[in-house]
Amino acid sequence: MVPELARTFDKRLRLAKWVRHALNHVFPDHWSFMLGEIALYSFVLLVITGSYLAMFFNASTAKVIYHGSYAPLDGVKMSAAYRSALHLSFNVRAGLLVRQMHHWASLIFVAAIVAHLMRIYFTGAYRRPREINWVIGLTLLLLAILNGYCGYSLLDDELSGIGLRIGYAIALSVPLIGPWLTFIFFGGTYPTNATIPHLYGLHIFVVPALLAILIAVHLSIIWRQLHTNYPGPGRTETTVVGSRLWPTYAAKSIGLCLIVFACITALGGLVQINPIWLYGPYAPAAAQPLAQPDWYLGWIEGAMRLYPGANLHLGSWLIPELFFAGVLLPCLVFAALYAYPFVERYFFTNDQDYHNVLRVPYQHPVNTAFGCAAFTFVLVLFFAAGDDIIAIATNGSVVTIRMIMRILVFVAPAAIGLFAYVACAAVRKRRFGPHA
Amino acid sequence: MSAEKPTGKISMFVAACAFVFAIASGVAFLHIFWTGYQTMLMGWTFGLSLALFAVAFILWAHGTSIRKNATGPRELPGSSQEDLEAVREEFYPAGQGAPRRNFLFAMGAAAVAFFGAIFVSLLRSFASPPDDSLFGTIWKQGDRLITSDGTPVSNDALMLGATMVVFPEGQVGSVHAQTVLIRVDPQKLQLPADKAGWAPNGYVAYSRVCTHAGCPVGQYEAKANLLLCPCHQSTFSVLEGGRPTGGPAARALPQLPLYSGQDGFLHASGDFDKPPGPGFWRYPWSRS
Known part of the structure; x- marks a missing residue:
């Protein structure tokens, strides 16, 4: 039966040679090479759960009065979008499960991309010939963050409204083109009924389509270039060591996919996330203390909190304080990431070789130290986004916590970077002798 | 194996x-x-x-031990010189090919540029051009202050140190117009000389939209006379005309000039002294 079917296709498409080549494809087995796969499988689950949610969600800001099964909000005026999200959560079979899975999957998606990025960085996998995938990978990260923001802004609950308000203010802060940019993206002066339909189109079609295309290109390039290997016996620039795609690697990868699905399903079923019915519909005049964005925007939120109140007046023009923390800093961070392999090559290493064997972090102390410092910088900003929560937890004052954070954001990266440099150099010396 | x-x-x-x-x-x-x-x-x-x-x-x-620990060959990227030459010859046909080819390239580039420009201009349908609504100013001379349940605010509505949210008549619930009214001890007020008459009986009113990122400046600390924004913890001095005293905000909260009317209610004697809300680049065509 199967051989017959295979022959039927082969007669029409002449596949045997290509299939044989594909089945023999060798993939390395190291756990750290699975991080990108976790991101991939999270994306698959995001598409599946997202398609389900799109069937029930109503991206409309038309005002309605709620008379659904969640009694505490009975008779409350709200948008049709928020009502449909409540209906989905309380009245659709498995609706809440799928909604929570979708949210958890988005958090894990971005987390896996970031972990994958760090693995690539610290093992030198961004070097020639893999700069193209470095650039595509960073673009995927940007798109993932953008889509996360669009997604949690859709529901029109109190928290998503605050997020929209701040995103609007950030877009508006861009010099010269800010107002146009804001009007195109958000549809007019805040608050406007156009925002949620705009975000909906971006969230369910435009950005996922771009993600899917870029993921396909990313994977094709990996397929074409073959995966890197860690250094070790038998690992050379002209070989790839691991399991063949069929059947062992396929079984492992299916297993990993199922683990990702299992974890996200368990989280979606057991760990509450974004309980929008507790926040209530968005009321612009309601002040919600302790509001937090999803984790991947924490570093920008933290930068906005730490940035001292200083803006720039240029005649009758203004560059507001928000621009420096909310636009300039993220742009600089991503510009540095995009440029890293090229800057490193042209200005520092002048390394024109192809690298299919990775390096371990201690082999390049400067690279590792810089990466650790940059990561610490972002991590301190991330914690600064919770300065009010930390103040409550430690019974301190926000002013003190903020001052400590303002110092830490510079001191901690320097200290951690220095420590990483010394540690790597010491290990390298012990392994390779003083002249390595 | x-x-x-x-x-x-x-x-x-x-x-x-x-x-x-x-x-x-x-x-x-x-x-x-x-x-x-x-x-x-x-x-x-x-x-x-x-x-x-x-x-x-x-x-x-x-x-299983099936096809594990395998080693596959890997070719270094980069094609051979012959292959590159062959591609070159086919991509740039000889003879009459050259001018014709350049014509094709020029057409292609022009088409991409043209349709690209059309595509970008289609973004126009997502928004009308930015206009004065960005400044969102709403108060007019003589407007009564209205609470969120629709009643006008009288001269004795607040005790010392108390606060409420007010709106202009007909715009209750408006995002831009939301204004915080506070009653402070008039002796303690340190308003600039040109605004000295803006706070009858110690009533001061400020825009409730944070000048940093636009959150409602919803918390009032009566002891320190500070308005606090819960989003990023900017603080504004109520006694000193809304001056930012801490956190990331750089610009003062716009102040609303008030007067106490003959009718016993509080009125605005004009609009906010500055456009409310987060700051932005101001076009020459806009109000400054």
Whole structure:
């Protein structure tokens, strides 16, 4: 039966040679090479759960009065979008499960991309010939963050409204083109009924389509270039060591996919996330203390909190304080990431070789130290986004916590970077002798 | 390496067991889904089912020795000189090809530029051009202050140190117009000389939209006479005309000039002294 079917296709498409080549494809087995796969499988689950949610969600800001099964909000005026999200959560079979899975999957998606990025960085996998995938990978990260923001802004609950308000203010802060940019993206002066339909189109079609295309290109390039290997016996620039795609690697990868699905399903079923019915519909005049964005925007939120109140007046023009923390800093961070392999090559290493064997972090102390410092910088900003929560937890004052954070954001990266440099150099010396 | 090597018998046995339990758990999930659809039970059963399937596949891969530890060849990227030359010759045909080819390139580039420009201009349908609504100013001379339940605010509405949210008449609930009214001890006020008459009986009013990121400046600390924005913890001095005293905000809260009317109610004697809300680049065509 199967051989017959295979022959039927082969007669029409002449596949045997290509299939044989594909089945023999060798993939390395190291756990750290699975991080990108976790991101991939999270994306698959995001598409599946997202398609389900799109069937029930109503991206409309038309005002309605709620008379659904969640009694505490009975008779409350709200948008049709928020009502449909409540209906989905309380009245659709498995609706809440799928909604929570979708949210958890988005958090894990971005987390896996970031972990994958760090693995690539610290093992030198961004070097020639893999700069193209470095650039595509960073673009995927940007798109993932953008889509996360669009997604949690859709529901029109109190928290998503605050997020929209701040995103609007950030877009508006861009010099010269800010107002146009804001009007195109958000549809007019805040608050406007156009925002949620705009975000909906971006969230369910435009950005996922771009993600899917870029993921396909990313994977094709990996397929074409073959995966890197860690250094070790038998690992050379002209070989790839691991399991063949069929059947062992396929079984492992299916297993990993199922683990990702299992974890996200368990989280979606057991760990509450974004309980929008507790926040209530968005009321612009309601002040919600302790509001937090999803984790991947924490570093920008933290930068906005730490940035001292200083803006720039240029005649009758203004560059507001928000621009420096909310636009300039993220742009600089991503510009540095995009440029890293090229800057490193042209200005520092002048390394024109192809690298299919990775390096371990201690082999390049400067690279590792810089990466650790940059990561610490972002991590301190991330914690600064919770300065009010930390103040409550430690019974301190926000002013003190903020001052400590303002110092830490510079001191901690320097200290951690220095420590990483010394540690790597010491290990390298012990392994390779003083002249390595 | 032979597939017949009798390794991993235990792995295969456990994998088979996991597979059976995975199906059992999946059936339990279906039962819950069709009957009561309790979210947590569905999470347990479906999550467990997927996890057990994962265990089965991974144990299978762990227990087998088929085509593991393989080494494949890898060609360094970059084509041979002959291949590159061949592509070059075919891409740039000889003879009459050159001018014709350049014409094709020029047409292609022009088409891309033209349709690109059209595409960008289509963005126009997403928004009308930015206009004065960005400044969102709303108060007019003589407007009464209205609470969120629609009643006008009288001269004695607030005790010392108390606060309320007010709007212009007809715009209750408006995002831009939301204004915070506070009554402070007039002796303590340190308003600039040109605003000295803006606070009758110690009533001061400020825009409630944070000049930093636009959140409602919703908390008032009466002891320190500070307005606090809960989003990024900017603080503004109530006594000193809304001056920012801490946190990321750089610009003062716009102040609303007030007067106490003959009718016993509080009125605005004009608009905010500055456009409310987060700052932005101001076009020459806009109000400054």
